[in-house]
Amino acid sequence: MTPKLREIKASDITETVAQLCQRANFELDEDVLAALKQAQQTEESPLGKEVLHQLIENAQIAERKNLPLCQDCGTAVVFLEVGQEAHIVGGDLYAAVTEGVRQGYTQGYLRKSMVSQPFSARKNTKDNTPPVIHAEIVPGDRVRVICLPKGGGSENMSKLAILRPGDGREGIIDLVVRIVDEVGANSCPPLIIGLGIGPTAEGAMLLAKKALLRPLGKPNPDSEVAELEKELLSRINDLGIGPLGLGGSTTALAVHAEVRPTHITSLPIAINFQCHSARHKEARL
Amino acid sequence: MDVIHITSPIDAKTIKELTVGTPVLISGVIYTARDAAHKRLVQALDKREKLPFPLRGQTIYYTGPSPARPGRIIGSAGPTTSTRMDIYTPRLLAAGIRAMIGKGSRSMEVREAMQKYKAVYFVATGGAGALLAQCIKKVEIIAYDDLGPEAIRLLTVENFPAIVANDIYGEDLFEQGKAKYRREGK
Numbered sequence: 195m196t197p198k199l200r201e202i203k204a205s206d207i208t209e210t211v212a213q214l215c216q217r218a219n220f221e222l223d224e225d226v227l228a229a230l231k232q233a234q235q236t237e238e239s240p241l242g243k244e245v246l247h248q249l250i251e252n253a254q255i256a257e258r259k260n261l262p263l264c265q266d267c268g269t270a271v272v273f274l275e276v277g278q279e280a281h282i283v284g285g286d287l288y289a290a291v292t293e294g295v296r297q298g299y300t301q302g303y304l305r306k307s308m309v310s311q312p313f314s315a316r317k318n319t320k321d322n323t324p325p326v327i328h329a330e331i332v333p334g335d336r337v338r339v340i341c342l343p344k345g346g347g348s349e350n351m352s353k354l355a356i357l358r359p360g361d362g363r364e365g366i367i368d369l370v371v372r373i374v375d376e377v378g379a380n381s382c383p384p385l386i387i388g389l390g391i392g393p394t395a396e397g398a399m400l401l402a403k404k405a406l407l408r409p410l411g412k413p414n415p416d417s418e419v420a421e422l423e424k425e426l427l428s429r430i431n432d433l434g435i436g437p438l439g440l441g442g443s444t445t446a447l448a449v450h451a452e453v454r455p456t457h458i459t460s461l462p463i464a465i466n467f468q469c470h471s472a473r474h475k476e477a478r479l
Numbered sequence: 480m481d482v483i484h485i486t487s488p489i490d491a492k493t494i495k496e497l498t499v500g501t502p503v504l505i506s507g508v509i510y511t512a513r514d515a516a517h518k519r520l521v522q523a524l525d526k527r528e529k530l531p532f533p534l535r536g537q538t539i540y541y542t543g544p545s546p547a548r549p550g551r552i553i554g555s556a557g558p559t560t561s562t563r564m565d566i567y568t569p570r571l572l573a574a575g576i577r578a579m580i581g582k583g584s585r586s587m588e589v590r591e592a593m594q595k596y597k598a599v600y601f602v603a604t605g606g607a608g609a610l611l612a613q614c615i616k617k618v619e620i621i622a623y624d625d626l627g628p629e630a631i632r633l634l635t636v637e638n639f640p641a642i643v644a645n646d647i648y649g650e651d652l653f654e655q656g657k658a659k660y661r662r663e664g665k
Contacts, residue, residue, distance in 0.1 A: 239660060241500065241642060248604045248640070256555070256609035265545045265555040265608040265628075303554055305545035305628055316515075318627050347560045347582075347605065371663070379653055380560050380583035382605040434661030438605060439583060440642065441656015471606040 200277075200335035202479050204285030207339065210477050211294025214341035215270055216302035218475040219262045222253040225410040226447070226472045233384060233437075233444040242442030246384075249437075249470060260302075264471045267304035268343030270295040270325035271403070277334035288327055291339075296321040307346065328400065340407060340476040348469040351381040354399055357461040363422065366391065366463055371429050373465055374446070378430075379439025382469030386410065387430065387449045390464040392456035402466035405450035407474060414451055423449045437470075487538040487636070489578050489599075497599050497643045499650040504638040505601070509538040509580065511632040513559055516623055517567040524574055531622030531631055535575030541582075543628035544618075545608070552618045555608030556634075558582040561600070565589050572596040580641055584653040594649045601641035602652070614639040 227250065234246040256263045272291050276282075282290070299306055299322040308323065309316040332338075353373050357365045370389065378385060390401025413420035426449045436442020447470070456462060485493055487507035497503070510532055512520065523530055541561055545554030561581030568579070569592040577598050582605035585593075593600060603611055617635035624630050644652040 239656065241502070241656070244502070245604050248607045248610055252604070252607040252610040255613065259609065260548070261609040261612065262545045262555040263609060264606045265543060265557050266559070267545060303546045303548045305543065305554070307543075307628070320627075345606075350560070375663075379657075380562055382582065429663060432662035434657040434659065434663070436656055436660055438602060439653050439656070440602065440644070441652070441658075441660045443660055469606055 199279055199281040201281050201283045202337055204282055204287065204290035206479055207282070207287065207290040207337070208294040208297065210339050210479060211272060211291050211341060212298035212301065214339060214475045214477060215295060215298030215304065215343065218341050218343050218473040219267050219302060219304055220260050221257050222263055223410070223472065223474070226470070227253055229410050229447045230470065233447065237437065237442050237444045239436050239440065239442035241440045242437040242444060245437035245440065246444070262304055263473065264345060265305055266307065266345040266347065267299065267322070268345050268473070269308065269349070270299070270322055271342040271344050272325045272327050273340040273342070273404070273407070274327065274329040275332045275338040276329055277336045278331050279335035280337050291327055292323050292325055295325045296323050337479045338476060339479065340474055342407065342474040345382070345469055345471060348381040348385070348467040351377040351467045352399070353465045354395060355463050356395065357463055359459065359461050361461060365461070366422070367426060367429065369463060370426055370465060371433070374430050375433050378433065378435045378445055381467045382471065383435055383439060383446065384437055384444045384470050385446045386468040386472050387426070387446055388466035388468060389449065389451040390466070391451060392454040392462055394456070395462055397454065398462040398464035399466065401452040401454060402464040405452045406466060406468045406472065408450045410472070411448045416453065419451050419453050423451050487578065488536045489538065491597065494577065494597055494599060494647055497646055498648070499643050499646050499652045499655060501643045503601065503641050503643065505641060506637050506639070507635070509540045509634050509636060511540050511542050511544070511634060513541050513543050513629050514563055515626050515629040516631050517564050519623060521567045521570050524570055532633070534571060536577050538578040538580065539571070539576055540580040540634065544612070545628070553612050553615050556612045556615060557608030558603045558605055561585055568592065572598050584651070585645060590645055590649065590651060593645050594647060597647045599643060599647060600645040602644045603639070603641045611639065
C-alpha cells in the first residue's frame with residue numbers, strides 16, 4: 195500500500211521562515227529571560243548584576259519596538275525535520291527556505307551579515323543569504339522548521355577536538371573548562387555551552403549546535419550525561435569570568451551535551467558557544 | 480557604584496580620572512568603526528592619505544548597527560568583539576584616538592599602547608543593542624558607505640552606559656574581575 199502523502203506548499207515554508215527569523219530576533223525566549231532574571235538574583239558581582247539588568251531591559255525594549263535583541267542578527271541557521279510522508283509542492287524546499295531568510299531579514303530590518311568569498315572579497319550578499327540548512331528525514335507527514343540566528347561573536351569561539359579514548363570523562367571536563375576559561379569572556383557571557391560528544395568530526399559539531407536548541411537548562415535524559423552537564427556548569431561558573439567577562443559568578447546559564455556512539459579510536463568533542471542572546475523559534479507545518 | 484558623566488571627545492584631564500571598573504555615562508560624539516573600516520583607516524595612514532575624520536582625541540565605537548526602520552534613525556547598535564580590532568588599534572592610538580568602546584578583552588600590545596598614548600577602553604553591554612540604541616540621538620554616515628553596516632558613522636549620544644575596562648594606568652578589568660570571583664583551582 196502506498197502511504198498517502200501530505201502536501202505542504204513551498205510558499206508556506208517561505209512565509210514561516212520569514213516570520214521565524216524576525217520573531218527570533220525580536221523576542222527572547224521565556225526560558226532565557228527567566229534564567230537571566232534568576233542569575234540577577236544570584237550574581238555576586240555588582241557590575242555583573244548591572245549587566246544582567248541591562249540584558250533584561252534590552253529584551254523588553256526589543257520586543258516592544260520590534261528592534262533586534264542584538265545588532266548581530268546572525269547567520270540564519272535553519273533546521274528542518276521533514277516527515278517522510280510530507281510532500282513539498284510548488285517549489286524547491288531549500289530555495290523556499292532561502293527566500294524566507296531573504297524576506298525575513300529584509301522585512302524585519304535585520305542586519306545582513308553574510309559575505310561571499312570568505313578569504314578574499316568578503317562582499318556582503320545584501321540579504322543575509324545563503325542560510326545554513328540542516329535537514330533530516332523523520333517519521334510522519336509534518337515539517338518542523340527551527341530558525342536559529344547565530345551571532346558571530348560567540349560562534350567564532352567554537353572548538354573541535356578529537357581526544358584519545360583514554361582521556362575519557364576527565365579529558366572532556368579539562369578541555370571544556372580550559373577553553374571556556376580562555377575565550378569565554380569574549381563570547382558574550384552568560385553563555386549556553388553546546389557540546390557534541392561523538393560520533394565523528396563533523397557529526398560532533400552538528401550535535402553541539404543542536405544541543406543549543408534544547409529548552410534552557412533541561413538536562414540530558416541520560417543521567418550520566420546529565421551529571422557531566424551539571425559538573426561542567428559548576429566548574430565553569432567557578433571560573434569567575436562573569437557577565438560580559440567583567441568578573442562574577444554567572445559565566446554560563448547552562449551546559450547542554452549530546453552524545454552519540456563513536457569509533458574505537460576516537461573521542462570527538464565539539465564546543466559550540468551560544469551567547470546570552472540565545473535566539474531560536476520554531477513552527478510545525 | 481557612582482556613575483561618572485563624561486563628554487566625548489574626552490579631554491586629557493578627564494582621561495586621568497577614569498579608573499578600571501568605573502561605570503560611566505557618555506554624552507557627545509563618537510565614531511563607529513569595525514573590522515573593514517579599521518583596515519581602510521590603517522591603509523589610509525600607511526599611504527598618508529586624507530582620513531575621513533581627524534582621529535586626534537576622538538572616541539571609536541566598535542559597532543555595526545542593524546538597519547533603521549522608517550521613521551527611526553538607527554536599528555540596534557551594541558558593541559562587537561574588540562579583539563578583532565587589536566591588530567589595527569596601536570596604529571590608531573599612535574594617531575591620536577583617545578577612547579574605544581567595545582566588548583571583550585584586549586591584547587597585551589593594545590593595553591601597552593593605551594598606557595603609552597594615554598587612552599582608555601570602555602566596555603558596553605554586548606547583546607544589549609536595542610537598549611544602547613535608545614541613547615543614540617543622531618546618526619550621520621561620514622565614510623565608506625559601501626561597507627553597509629561597517630560604514631563609519633558619526634553618532635551623537637546621550638548618557639550612553641559603559642564601564643572603564645582598561646585605563647591609562649595599565650589596569651585591566653577582565654583580569655581583576657576574574658581573579659576576584661574565581662573559585663576554580665582554589
